[in-house]
Amino acid sequence: MWRDYIRQVKPYTPGEQPKDENVIKLNTNENPYPPCVGVRDAIKDFDYNMLRKYPDPAVNELRQAIADYHDVDIRNVFVGVGSDDVLAMCYMTFFNSNKPILFPDITYSFYDVWAEEFDVLYVTKPLDENFRIVPSDYKTINGGIIIPNPNAPTGIEEGIDTIIDIIENNKDSIVIIDEAYVDFGAESVLPLVAKYDNLIVVRTFSKSRSLAGSRIGYAIASKEIIKALHNVKYSYNSYTMDSLTIKIGVEAIKDDKYFKENLEKVISTREWTYNKLLELGFEVFESKANFLFAKPNFISAKELFHELKKKNIFVRYFDKPRINEYLRISIGTDQEMKELIDAITLLK
Amino acid sequence: MWRDYIRQVKPYTPGEQPKDENVIKLNTNENPYPPCVGVRDAIKDFDYNMLRKYPDPAVNELRQAIADYHDVDIRNVFVGVGSDDVLAMCYMTFFNSNKPILFPDITYSFYDVWAEEFDVLYVTKPLDENFRIVPSDYKTINGGIIIPNPNAPTGIEEGIDTIIDIIENNKDSIVIIDEAYVDFGAESVLPLVAKYDNLIVVRTFSKSRSLAGSRIGYAIASKEIIKALHNVKYSYNSYTMDSLTIKIGVEAIKDDKYFKENLEKVISTREWTYNKLLELGFEVFESKANFLFAKPNFISAKELFHELKKKNIFVRYFDKPRINEYLRISIGTDQEMKELIDAITLLK
Numbered sequence: 099m100w101r102d103y104i105r106q107v108k109p110y111t112p113g114e115q116p117k118d119e120n121v122i123k124l125n126t127n128e129n130p131y132p133p134c135v136g137v138r139d140a141i142k143d144f145d146y147n148m149l150r151k152y153p154d155p156a157v158n159e160l161r162q163a164i165a166d167y168h169d170v171d172i173r174n175v176f177v178g179v180g181s182d183d184v185l186a187m188c189y190m191t192f193f194n195s196n197k198p199i200l201f202p203d204i205t206y207s208f209y210d211v212w213a214e215e216f217d218v219l220y221v222t223k224p225l226d227e228n229f230r231i232v233p234s235d236y237k238t239i240n241g242g243i244i245i246p247n248p249n250a251p252t253g254i255e256e257g258i259d260t261i262i263d264i265i266e267n268n269k270d271s272i273v274i275i276d277e278a279y280v281d282f283g284a285e286s287v288l289p290l291v292a293k294y295d296n297l298i299v300v301r302t303f304s305k306s307r308s309l310a311g312s313r314i315g316y317a318i319a320s321k322e323i324i325k326a327l328h329n330v331k332y333s334y335n336s337y338t339m340d341s342l343t344i345k346i347g348v349e350a351i352k353d354d355k356y357f358k359e360n361l362e363k364v365i366s367t368r369e370w371t372y373n374k375l376l377e378l379g380f381e382v383f384e385s386k387a388n389f390l391f392a393k394p395n396f397i398s399a400k401e402l403f404h405e406l407k408k409k410n411i412f413v414r415y416f417d418k419p420r421i422n423e424y425l426r427i428s429i430g431t432d433q434e435m436k437e438l439i440d441a442i443t444l445l446k
Numbered sequence: 447m448w449r450d451y452i453r454q455v456k457p458y459t460p461g462e463q464p465k466d467e468n469v470i471k472l473n474t475n476e477n478p479y480p481p482c483v484g485v486r487d488a489i490k491d492f493d494y495n496m497l498r499k500y501p502d503p504a505v506n507e508l509r510q511a512i513a514d515y516h517d518v519d520i521r522n523v524f525v526g527v528g529s530d531d532v533l534a535m536c537y538m539t540f541f542n543s544n545k546p547i548l549f550p551d552i553t554y555s556f557y558d559v560w561a562e563e564f565d566v567l568y569v570t571k572p573l574d575e576n577f578r579i580v581p582s583d584y585k586t587i588n589g590g591i592i593i594p595n596p597n598a599p600t601g602i603e604e605g606i607d608t609i610i611d612i613i614e615n616n617k618d619s620i621v622i623i624d625e626a627y628v629d630f631g632a633e634s635v636l637p638l639v640a641k642y643d644n645l646i647v648v649r650t651f652s653k654s655r656s657l658a659g660s661r662i663g664y665a666i667a668s669k670e671i672i673k674a675l676h677n678v679k680y681s682y683n684s685y686t687m688d689s690l691t692i693k694i695g696v697e698a699i700k701d702d703k704y705f706k707e708n709l710e711k712v713i714s715t716r717e718w719t720y721n722k723l724l725e726l727g728f729e730v731f732e733s734k735a736n737f738l739f740a741k742p743n744f745i746s747a748k749e750l751f752h753e754l755k756k757k758n759i760f761v762r763y764f765d766k767p768r769i770n771e772y773l774r775i776s777i778g779t780d781q782e783m784k785e786l787i788d789a790i791t792l793l794k
Contacts, residue, residue, distance in 0.1 A: 137497065149485065154463055180683060192451060192453075195451040214681070270448060310498060310500040310685075311499055329455050333458055343688055
């Protein structure tokens with residue numbers, strides 16, 4: 099019977115997307131500022147008649163713009179429908195051994211979801227009591243490694259030496275560094291791609307380029323790796339990125355001035371919020387991402403989550419072992435963060 | 447070594463996308479007319495600041511518009527990034543038995559590519575000498591059935607009785623009817639979804655709604671099937687369709703008047719071209735799609751393909767057994783088809 103063969107999956111619950119415009123939405127790590135004006139103009143100037151034709155399956159225009167930005171060859175660039183698409187393609191393409199892949203126990207909640215979806219064995223490696231990676235955990239036989247840096251949902255950056263140590267000890271494995279949040283102040287391992295042909299660096303336009311709604315992610319890696327990704331991608335869906343999104347992506351990566359101003363604003367607001375939360379008695383981790391991971395001391399995290407929601411302030415709560423006393427708070431505008439701090443102050 | 451575990455895939459080659467604007471492009475079944483003006487206005491009126499937020503992962507606005515159009519419940523609708531995405535999700539979700547799935551030997555060239563990609567056993571069933579499906583071929587144990595109607599690349603429609611016969615004999619299997627081309631004059635099996643909970647009807651906006659560049663496809667099926675598809679989809683990539691494309695899709699399905707006028711034009715041009723090709727001595731199949739499948743009698747198909755390309759007219763040639771004496775010719779504007787017929791006449 100067909101019902102017996104339906105794939106059973108571990109469900110993933112994305113952060114809530116409330117329709118109410120009056121909500122202060124600090125629950126999905128969206129950027130509070132608009133995309134660059136080049137994006138606005140690309141949309142305004144787009145000839146809608148172009149949509150009757152298929153997009154370029156190789157997405158060359160956007161891949162070239164990304165290659166130019168990072169000063170690599172276009173053959174070092176793979177583009178996907180969000181970094182989730184890029185990472186899922188990496189799982190399908192590279193995680194086919196019978197050895198388990200490794201990733202931290204506290205991390206982006208999709209890593210184990212993909213492992214289940216694609217029948218990939220995995221072992222999680224516990225972060226230490228300060229939520230830091232223990233590099234020696236990754237010196238064991240494995241079918242691949244995936245590490246986000248900065249980590250989610252903690253925002254903690256591991257130094258480049260830690261990452262190099264892990265790569266140096268895993269030259270027989272694919273090592274993926276998920277740099278979704280790297281632009282907000284962390285150091286990238288992108289320059290190492292020239293040295294290690296087993297390293298994949300994954301990025302997204304969703305956070306630092308204010309384009310969560312456009313679904314653009316990419317990977318930078320050796321030409322051999324990118325070619326393997328393209329082979330699998332073309333066998334799955336030749337045309338995934340639509341023509342208009344390609345134009346949007348090109349404009350978004352070209353405006354470096356706006357990009358850097360935007361990052362500076364988010365970082366400055368993050369540091370202000372960090373200090374205010376400390377003043378309010380929270381335990382807060384130093385973050386290199388566009389969110390803070392914080393533990394209140396006068397109320398449980400779950401309770402605070404619900405209290406804030408009543409005031410139309412949405413933050414993220416994970417009801418999971420080890421992190422169920424923390425909230426992940428995305429960085430909004432100065433005004434939004436002030437309202438958050440005021441709301442928390444009133445609850446004390 | 448990581449190289450030993452790279453997934454090996456059967457490569458798929460999409461039709462050429464020449465950059466030259468002067469090309470008469472009849473090789474990828476694109477619609478020669480623009481999308482409806484609602485699409486133009488949706489793009490023009492789009493607030494680019496919306497892109498900083500994630501899209502609705504459930505794509506409810508577009509799913510509701512599709513549900514309204516087909517007079518079904520929103521829970522009967524699944525939306526994907528092109529029908530390729532929808533079909534790939536169907537493979538992942540439902541083709542997990544150890545029995546082979548069945549499809550015709552001459553058909554959409556992606557069916558076996560997905561089977562290879564997802565390690566699904568498959569058996570192809572030869573069409574008869576007139577390229578028609580032999581229904582008794584599908585009365586055997588199987589892990590699922592996928593049939594395009596009208597078929598590609600022949601354009602031939604199987605009567606609804608043939609499809610019902612196949613479904614009636616396969617109540618234990620998932621039966622997918624791929625109706626990518628149905629709008630161009632064929633009869634849909636959509637009304638049968640209410641009766642058969644194992645039937646999935648797949649559609650696309652790429653051809654009949656002139657939106658190949660936007661990547662919108664969908665499936666209509668029982669609520670149980672759609673729920674299973676959503677579970678797998680959310681475990682793969684929660685946000686696949688971008689916010690702007692959702693708006694475009696909603697407008698495209700609402701303008702039924704333009705849609706029907708567009709179809710009538712394409713069908714009328716198809717019939718004119720069909721008769722001209724017959725006059726020129728081609729063997730041509732009656733088509734219910736936006737292309738014709740035709741065999742020249744004065745030159746080999748391969749040679750004609752190359753001769754037309756020299757004149758900047760692109761058609762599709764498949765160098766495959768049984769069909770390597772045919773060309774698949776997409777229906778362009780009247781003017782484009784006249785130029786094609788003139789070019790062929792000069793070659794005779």
